[in-house]
Amino acid sequence: MSFEVWQVAWFTTWVAAVGTLLILPPGIALGWLLARKNWRGKTLVETLVTLPLVMPPVATGLVLLKLLGRRGLLGRWCESFFGVEIVFTWRAVVIATAVMSFPLLVRTARLALEGVNPRYEQVARTLGAGPWRVFWTITLPLAARGLAAGVVLAFARALGEFGATIMVAGFIPGRTATLSLSIYHLVQLSRDHEAWGLLAISVALAFGALWLSEVLLRKRPSP
Amino acid sequence: MNLEIAHLQLPLTAFALEMNARLGARITGVFGASGSGKTSLLEVIAGLRRPAAGRIVLDGAVLSDAASGAFLAAEQRSIGYVPQDDALFPHLNVRQNLCYSHLAGKRGHRSGITYEHVVAVLDIADLTERRVASLSGGERQRVAFGRAVLASPRLLLLDEPLAGLDAELKERVIPYLLTIRDEFGIPMLYVSHNADEIVALCDDVLLLDRGRCVRRGMSADLFAISAAPHYILKPD
Numbered sequence: 001m002s003f004e005v006w007q008v009a010w011f012t013t014w015v016a017a018v019g020t021l022l023i024l025p026p027g028i029a030l031g032w033l034l035a036r037k038n039w040r041g042k043t044l045v046e047t048l049v050t051l052p053l054v055m056p057p058v059a060t061g062l063v064l065l066k067l068l069g070r071r072g073l074l075g076r077w078c079e080s081f082f083g084v085e086i087v088f089t090w091r092a093v094v095i096a097t098a099v100m101s102f103p104l105l106v107r108t109a110r111l112a113l114e115g116v117n118p119r120y121e122q123v124a125r126t127l128g129a130g131p132w133r134v135f136w137t138i139t140l141p142l143a144a145r146g147l148a149a150g151v152v153l154a155f156a157r158a159l160g161e162f163g164a165t166i167m168v169a170g171f172i173p174g175r176t177a178t179l180s181l182s183i184y185h186l187v188q189l190s191r192d193h194e195a196w197g198l199l200a201i202s203v204a205l206a207f208g209a210l211w212l213s214e215v216l217l218r219k220r221p222s223p
Numbered sequence: 224m225n226l227e228i229a230h231l232q233l234p235l236t237a238f239a240l241e242m243n244a245r246l247g248a249r250i251t252g253v254f255g256a257s258g259s260g261k262t263s264l265l266e267v268i269a270g271l272r273r274p275a276a277g278r279i280v281l282d283g284a285v286l287s288d289a290a291s292g293a294f295l296a297a298e299q300r301s302i303g304y305v306p307q308d309d310a311l312f313p314h315l316n317v318r319q320n321l322c323y324s325h326l327a328g329k330r331g332h333r334s335g336i337t338y339e340h341v342v343a344v345l346d347i348a349d350l351t352e353r354r355v356a357s358l359s360g361g362e363r364q365r366v367a368f369g370r371a372v373l374a375s376p377r378l379l380l381l382d383e384p385l386a387g388l389d390a391e392l393k394e395r396v397i398p399y400l401l402t403i404r405d406e407f408g409i410p411m412l413y414v415s416h417n418a419d420e421i422v423a424l425c426d427d428v429l430l431l432d433r434g435r436c437v438r439r440g441m442s443a444d445l446f447a448i449s450a451a452p453h454y455i456l457k458p459d
Binding site: 117119120122123124125126127128129132137138141219 | 247266269270271297298301304305306310313326374376
């Protein structure tokens with residue numbers, strides 16, 4: 001396989017990893033809020049967060065394009081404050097993958113955190129531990145496997161992102177070309193044999209990620 | 224110990240927990256049928272639930288006062304809590320469970336509570352490197368007691384700690400509770416629906432029925448009445 005193929009594979013893995021890392025803290029925090037607290041607007045927030053999971057990815061991409069474009073609310077702000085352009089750059093790819101993976105991470109994080117018996121947290125508090133110490137020493141370790149499985153699922157989702165990415169980042173070889181975008185592009189040009197190579201890498205990466213997620217979930221202890 | 228519970232109210236699903244009592248015994252039993260509000264009472268005292276009304280004062284310190292909005296967080300109350308299912312942290316070994324409290328092994332509200340002393344008194348020195356999943360029922364309870372004691376609590380709340388044990392194990396664990404009382408001088412509130420346990424351990428007893436204290440003090444008829452199936456008690 002050519003250097004370009006490996007470069008595309010590396011870029012895809014890298015943006016998927018960065019996107020997943022970006023959503024990790026807010027994803028776990030929101031999962032915890034949904035799992036442990038009752039608050040006004042909870043259902044609304046849950047619905048909004050889940051939207052990208054059920055909306056056509058291209059539609060989500062269009063929303064992102066309008067927000068992050070030069071004349072968009074966030075795009076204008078980023079350009080004037082940081083001098084950073086978002087759309088049609090690798091940043092747009094990261095944001096698109098992050099937004100599309102976020103609902104998956106929040107949902108798995110919520111399930112993992114709900115699986116932790118609140119009695120452990122209560123007893124830890126009676127032993128003098130404040131909310132942060134309880135979270136870091138009890139909740140997080142007990143939910144770790146479920147959370148790790150959620151992270152892997154979000155990463156796998158990010159690897160295969162297409163619709164939102166093509167809208168907000170376009171297909172620019174060497175700049176925004178991911179595995180899925182490149183496969184689509186090559187098939188359009190009838191260069192199927194090259195697309196097969198990328199397909200093989202996509203399948204291997206996705207299979208590895210999902211297999212790891214299954215292993216993590218299966219080994220999850222029942223506290 | 225002087226625990227004052229005044230005009231306490233906590234709405235539960237079918238009824239409200241209502242309590243007005245001043246407790247001072249070394250071990251006070253809280254006796255009653257399942258669903259009578261015993262666990263909720265302990266949770267309110269521990270600071271795990273916020274009462275709708277009333278005031279709780281322990282040795283002069285206000286733990287909660289609905290009228291003024293005062294509510295001391297559970298982690299600041301120095302009140303130990305051992306639930307029915309012991310709730311040993313499954314990802315930590317026995318020693319890590321015992322040392323979870325930042326006060327473990329240090330001088331807290333009660334002197335003489337050191338790690339070595341507690342593991343010796345509770346006979347758990349040989350278990351410290353074991354995973355909690357490998358412990359038997361009796362061992363688990365002793366570790367749970369030790370963990371709570373090592374936090375140097377002013378008061379220890381025990382929620383049916385022997386409920387999951389067979390009669391023989393219960394007999395072996397009860398002396399450890401008496402040792403905790405005598406050796407470390409920690410007053411306890413002991414929830415149970417087993418009359419034998421209450422008689423063996425407690426100096427005073429409250430009988431709870433649908434969230435209300437309907438009898439107070441040790442008496443033979445208290446257990447005779449409550450032993451009858453589907454007993455119904457009227458407040459005195």
